[in-house]
Amino acid sequence: MMLDTVREIHTPEGVALRLPAAGPVPRAYAWLIDLMIRFGLATLASLALALLGRGGMGLYLVVLFLVVWAYPVLFEVLWDGQTPGKRALGLRVVAADGAPVGWLASVVRNLMRTVDMLPFGYAVGLASGLVDPWGRRLGDVVARTMVVHVPSTRGAVALPPGPALAPAAPLLPEEQAAVLALAERAHALTPGRRRELADIAAPATGATGDAGVERLFAIARWLLGRGT
Secondary structure: OOOOEEEEEEOOOOOEEEEEEOOHHHHHHHHHHHHHHHHHHHHHHHHHHHHHOHHHHHHHHHHHHHHHHHHHHHHHHHOOOOOHHHHHHOEEEEEOOOOEOOHHHHHHHHHOHHHHOOOOOOHHHHHHHHHOOOOOOHHHHHHOEEEEEOOOOOOOOOOOOOOOOOOOOOOOHHHHHHHHHHHHHHHHOOHHHHHHHHHHOHHHHOOOHHHHHHHHHHHHHHHHOOOO
């Protein structure tokens, strides 16, 4: 089965956008959540409109149409590419170039569900998602859209107070990211594990053990422009 992958797109300005494509499993869970919500809405509407007799049946058909077809389109276009199910799973529909999904693309990808559902159980959509390198069902391919994971937002890195210290040698960007990642996760690590990781970074810090841990924190403060 296809694992989640990342699609890299280069804008005309030369900026690389990384779109973490969602695989079939999280998309299926999101679809089930939306299905339950729509079923609940249709059930409530049927109970309320049944009191109106034959006239209520006509209104119910209108509500059913909106729940089945308008629900995903309205949410995707007006709610930042997310239905309630997608938001619960941290997913979003975007255009193939990373731009927000538009009305036409959303209508096309949702109308194509009638094809993706053939012959039963979303077989065509699942087969397309497994073959496509970015997990797109046939509707996404036709509409030039894709479903991606919403990047998680991180707050400021929490560091214990102390002095800032420049590294003993210039650090590459990936080495700077590793130092900040360790400083961010240090509170969740055991003292032994912190010392072990600090020993690996000894060429950059010039110290090992607990002193190396303190040096790593000092370098992280320096990289972030903090310190006392």
